[in-house]
Amino acid sequence: xxxxxxxxxxxxxxxxxxxxxxxxxxxxSFARLWLSVAWVLLIxxxxxxxxxxxxxxxxxxxxxxxxQGPSKAHxxxxxxxxxxxxxxxxxxxxVSLTVSLVAPAIGLLGGSxxxxxxxxxxxxxxxxxxxxxxxxxxxxxxxxxxxLTAVLGPSLRNVTIALGIMSIPAFARIARANALPxxxxxxxxxxxxxxxxxxxxxxxxxxxxxxxxxLTYALTMMSIMIVAEGSLSFLGVGVRPPTPSWGGMxxxxxxxxxxxxxxxxxxxxxxxxxxxxxxxxxxHLRQRHEAKAGGLT
Amino acid sequence: xxxxxxxxxxxxxxxxxxxxxxxxxxxxVDLDVRRGSTLAVVGESGSGKSVxxxxxxxxxxxxxxxxxxxxxxxxxxxxxxxxxAAIRSVRGRRIAMVFQDPMTALNxxxxxxxxxxxxxxxxxxMKAAAAADRAVELLATVGIASPAxxxxxxxxxxxxxxxxxxxxxxxxxxxxxxxxxxEPTTALDVTVQADILxxxxxxxxxxxxxxxxxxxxxxIAAGRADEIAVMYAGRIVEKAPTRExxxxxxxxxxxxxxxxxxxxxxxxxxxLSTIPGRPPVVFxxxxxxGFAPRCERVGSACTERTPAMAADEPGHDYRCWHPLEPV
Amino acid sequence: MHDATLDVEDLVVEYxxxxxxxxxxxxxxSFGVAAGETLALVGESGCGxxxxxxxxxxxxxYSRGAVRIGGVDLAKLSVGELKQLRPRFQMIFQDPIxxxxxxxxxxxxxxxxxxxxxxxxxxMSAQRIREVLELVGVxxxxxLERYPHEFSGGQCQRISIARxxxxxxxxxxxxxxxxxLDVSVRAQVLNVLNDLRARLGLSMxxxxxxxxxxxxxxxxxxxxxxxxxxxIGAADKVLGQPAHPYTACLLSAVPVxxxxxxxxxxxxxxxxxxxxxxxxxxxxxxxxxxxxxICARVEPELADAGAGRRVACHFPIAAEH
Numbered sequence: 038x039x040x041x042x043x044x045x046x047x048x049x050x051x052x053x054x055x056x057x058x059x060x061x062x063x064x065x066s067f068a069r070l071w072l073s074v075a076w077v078l079l080i081x082x083x084x085x086x087x088x089x090x091x092x093x094x095x096x097x098x099x100x101x102x103x104x105q106g107p108s109k110a111h112x113x114x115x116x117x118x119x120x121x122x123x124x125x126x127x128x129x130x131x132v133s134l135t136v137s138l139v140a141p142a143i144g145l146l147g148g149s150x151x152x153x154x155x156x157x158x159x160x161x162x163x164x165x166x167x168x169x170x171x172x173x174x175x176x177x178x179x180x181x182x183x184x185l186t187a188v189l190g191p192s193l194r195n196v197t198i199a200l201g202i203m204s205i206p207a208f209a210r211i212a213r214a215n216a217l218p219x220x221x222x223x224x225x226x227x228x229x230x231x232x233x234x235x236x237x238x239x240x241x242x243x244x245x246x247x248x249x250x251x252l253t254y255a256l257t258m259m260s261i262m263i264v265a266e267g268s269l270s271f272l273g274v275g276v277r278p279p280t281p282s283w284g285g286m287x288x289x290x291x292x293x294x295x296x297x298x299x300x301x302x303x304x305x306x307x308x309x310x311x312x313x314x315x316x317x318x319x320x321h322l323r324q325r326h327e328a329k330a331g332g333l334t
Numbered sequence: 335x336x337x338x339x340x341x342x343x344x345x346x347x348x349x350x351x352x353x354x355x356x357x358x359x360x361x362x363v364d365l366d367v368r369r370g371s372t373l374a375v376v377g378e379s380g381s382g383k384s385v386x387x388x389x390x391x392x393x394x395x396x397x398x399x400x401x402x403x404x405x406x407x408x409x410x411x412x413x414x415x416x417x418x419a420a421i422r423s424v425r426g427r428r429i430a431m432v433f434q435d436p437m438t439a440l441n442x443x444x445x446x447x448x449x450x451x452x453x454x455x456x457x458x459x460m461k462a463a464a465a466a467d468r469a470v471e472l473l474a475t476v477g478i479a480s481p482a483x484x485x486x487x488x489x490x491x492x493x494x495x496x497x498x499x500x501x502x503x504x505x506x507x508x509x510x511x512x513x514x515x516x517e518p519t520t521a522l523d524v525t526v527q528a529d530i531l532x533x534x535x536x537x538x539x540x541x542x543x544x545x546x547x548x549x550x551x552x553x554i555a556a557g558r559a560d561e562i563a564v565m566y567a568g569r570i571v572e573k574a575p576t577r578e579x580x581x582x583x584x585x586x587x588x589x590x591x592x593x594x595x596x597x598x599x600x601x602x603x604x605x606l607s608t609i610p611g612r613p614p615v616v617f618x619x620x621x622x623x624g625f626a627p628r629c630e631r632v633g634s635a636c637t638e639r640t641p642a643m644a645a646d647e648p649g650h651d652y653r654c655w656h657p658l659e660p661v
Numbered sequence: 662m663h664d665a666t667l668d669v670e671d672l673v674v675e676y677x678x679x680x681x682x683x684x685x686x687x688x689x690x691s692f693g694v695a696a697g698e699t700l701a702l703v704g705e706s707g708c709g710x711x712x713x714x715x716x717x718x719x720x721x722x723y724s725r726g727a728v729r730i731g732g733v734d735l736a737k738l739s740v741g742e743l744k745q746l747r748p749r750f751q752m753i754f755q756d757p758i759x760x761x762x763x764x765x766x767x768x769x770x771x772x773x774x775x776x777x778x779x780x781x782x783x784x785m786s787a788q789r790i791r792e793v794l795e796l797v798g799v800x801x802x803x804x805l806e807r808y809p810h811e812f813s814g815g816q817c818q819r820i821s822i823a824r825x826x827x828x829x830x831x832x833x834x835x836x837x838x839x840x841x842l843d844v845s846v847r848a849q850v851l852n853v854l855n856d857l858r859a860r861l862g863l864s865m866x867x868x869x870x871x872x873x874x875x876x877x878x879x880x881x882x883x884x885x886x887x888x889x890x891x892x893i894g895a896a897d898k899v900l901g902q903p904a905h906p907y908t909a910c911l912l913s914a915v916p917v918x919x920x921x922x923x924x925x926x927x928x929x930x931x932x933x934x935x936x937x938x939x940x941x942x943x944x945x946x947x948x949x950x951x952x953x954x955i956c957a958r959v960e961p962e963l964a965d966a967g968a969g970r971r972v973a974c975h976f977p978i979a980a981e982h
Contacts, residue, residue: 378843378844378845379843493932493933494706495932496932523705523706523870523933524705524870524871524872524911524914524915525705525910525911525914525929526705526932527914527916528914528916528926529928532926550843550844551844551916552844552918553873553915553916553917553918554916555918556916556917556918556919556920556922557916557917557920557922576920577920577921580918580919580920590845591844591845592918594844594845594847594848595844595848595873595918596847596848596851596873596874596876596877597873597876597917597918598872598873598876598900598912598915598917600876600877602876602877602879602880602896602897603855603858603859603877603878604877605852605855606848606851606852606877607848608845608848608849608852609845609848612813612815612843612845612846613843613845
């Protein structure tokens with residue numbers, strides 16, 4: 038039995054049941070999950086099909102329609118230079134999604150490896166890995182990304198690499214925390230007594246048990262990356278124009294925020310919804326993963 | 335109704351709401367415990383013995399529902415009908431509990447002495463100095479050497495056996511009338527186990543305390559209990575004085591369990607008698623005897639109707655459609 | 662004892678503690694297990710039996726002593742040579758659920774030892790895996806494609822035993838294999854182990870604290886206290902006529918499932934002392950009811966007490982004839 042809790046009595050006389058009904062799966066939580074998945078799929082779809090959608094090219098300027106709100110010609114309106122917002126959001130989605138997929142992947146692979154090694158081997162290797170990851174964690178991450186892109190030059194590739202490297206220490210910590218309790222488990226001992234090599238044990242016995250925790254964190258990372266890329270582009274050191282990016286679009290509309298707010302707010306809303314959806318999906322996965330790990334006594 | 339019974343349970347059923355449906359942890363439990371006696375509740379996983387002990391003190395999680403109409407009469411008063419303040423004054427004061435793992439009852443960041451005196455101050459209204467002195471006395475009563483020094487130590491500085499003694503000291507501090515011990519010695523070495531059980535017996539005799547001892551170990555039940563209640567799949571399937579259970583068990587599960595235990599006087603490499611299958615976890619509505627799938631005496635009635643508690647002789651109850659004949 | 666399956670000689674296991682102190686968990690232990698024999702290692706907390714198991718399975722280092730399998734000293738082998746020898750001695754553990762990787766199917770779990778040792782052959786291995794499952798009483802068709810969480814504790818333990826048998830070991834080391842199981846399930850697993858002993862001629866080293874289980878499985882018993890063996894001999898002799906006071910005390914403390922049994926309990930003073938504070942003389946003297954002056958000065962060595970029994974005591978309990 039887990040919690041020792043005195044459940045609230047229903048009333049002064051005979052309390053009914055002595056327990057509240059279990060937290061039901063309310064309609065709300067299902068709807069949240071599926072709406073989030075639908076939105077993410079929508080964004081993916083739009084990003085993939087951007088070139089084939091019946092919308093104007095992202096960089097063609099239609100001065101007549103500049104600063105207009107949503108209309109038949111421009112479904113989400115146009116920005117200060119008359120460029121179609123929907124089209125720019127669709128192409129900007131490519132940037133955001135590329136970063137949000139590739140950067141966490143770099144962190145996942147690099148961090149898992151380092152974390153696993155730091156958990157399995159004691160001594161100098163562990164000390165070095167932990168020291169390096171601690172140092173990287175202590176360093177302000179955006180400054181690091183800024184510096185890296187300044188040195189290497191702003192481009193989608195460099196932004197992705199910088200953000201990916203930045204995320205390695207966090208993944209390493211999570212990987213290590215998950216690996217440590219697994220290393221002492223009997224099934225690992227059994228593999229050792231059967232003569233398994235360290236590499237076999239790390240890859241075939243320990244890693245599969247860490248995967249869910251790491252993937253859940255990777256999903257959270259995806260949304261963080263979108264915001265990070267957005268921030269870098271907003272500051273002008275991310276992806277360079279004329280390639281559209283959500284952050285860049287927000288920056289462009291900044292000067293006319295009072296006059297035509299939709300130019301900044303629509304890309305901001307799209308970014309907000311995407312990050313929110315990824316977070317909700319990540320929450321759901323984490324709850325399911327933790328429920329399985331806890332188990333029924 | 336037994337006039338001497340300090341605890342009477344009637345019609346107790348407890349369900350838990352889980353992801354897999356309603357889990358029937360307890361079903362139709364009736365129990366009388368005589369004042370000053372020791373009752374052992376014996377069972378395996380899923381038998382419901384731990385749930386029973388926690389229900390008496392209303393220590394169930396929110397996902398638990400107690401059957402309507404169930405009553406737990408302690409000295410005539412229905413514990414299930416008490417409000418929260420009332421049950422809190424019963425807990426620790428009139429009914430105390432000792433758990434398997436002493437570390438769940440002990441706060442690792444507070445000294446032994448302060449944890450002991452807290453209960454004394456809260457329940458008995460003692461002043462701090464008097465409570466501290468009484469705490470040291472209690473430690474001595476439970477057989478801890480150098481009690482004054484130990485009172486200033488933290489739980490991690492004590493061995494497992496000593497921690498369990500401290501927990502027992504906390505339990506008896508307010509002179510409870512009923513002590514519920516849930517597997518109090520399972521985590522301890524066998525010599526320490528015997529000492530702790532001796533201590534409990536001594537305390538019980540000195541204070542005329544009633545004890546409910548929950549265990550899976552029939553050896554402990556044999557040596558320490560006046561009466562034994564055997565539980566299976568949430569129900570009491572047999573209840574009788576200790577000797578009756580061992581010599582003349584009526585319920586096939588009890589007999590099979592007794593046969594399957596390895597004993598010191600068996601020949602070496604003896605083939606042990608086994609019960610096929612494993613103890614069930616009961617979801618959904620449970621009709622019929624829970625032991626039917628594993629019973630060698632199973633008949634057609636066994637899977638259709640739940641056997642009611644019967645008794646051929648007073649004091650020996652059993653729940654079976656095809657009981658073993660009295661020897 | 663060069664033809665013995667397992668020969669442990671003068672094993673010393675030490676753990677360094679903060680502050681420069683050293684905890685000697687195992688202090689010069691020697692014993693052997695012959696072919697087809699089961700030796701039970703019995704003791705309470707702090708006796709060192711877990712450290713012995715880890716040391717002899719080469720899972721943890723040890724400071725001194727030799728562990729020989731079939732006469733070969735394991736410490737003297739290279740990594741590759743040790744790996745070649747490992748199939749000859751396998752192990753099962755206390756927690757059956759934790760013994761199986763929750764992410765792998767039973768088929769993978771059973772194939773793993775073969776693959777690791779380069780003995781995997783699709784046809785023959787499938788056959789072997791079915792064989793070992795049947796040996797432990799688990800239906801292969803029902804089990805192979807499943808995951809560990811779909812099985813009960815008793816079944817998981819039997820699958821663990823099957824895994825240990827896949828490589829055809831001579832020695833099976835069992836670390837409290839039934840302690841975590843329900844009472845009615847223990848009998849099943851103990852029967853399986855006894856069967857294997859009879860059918861395969863397996864040697865077993867059985868670690869447990871439960872003396873009734875020992876009675877059921879063991880040919881010989883070694884009783885340990887604070888890192889040393891205090892008594893070792895044939896099971897029925899040691900259990901029937903214990904020579905060492907500690908053994909007698911242990912036996913008297915075991916709860917017997919018989920309400921009429923009257924056992925004269927030998928009470929011990931105090932609790933098991935810390936292994937750090939072991940002074941000169943016999944380490945049991947602080948609690949021994951029969952301790953005398955010499956016990957505080959001279960540590961008794963394991964000495965022959967007749968009929969294959971050895972006792973480490975200055976005043977062993979005389980056998981009544």
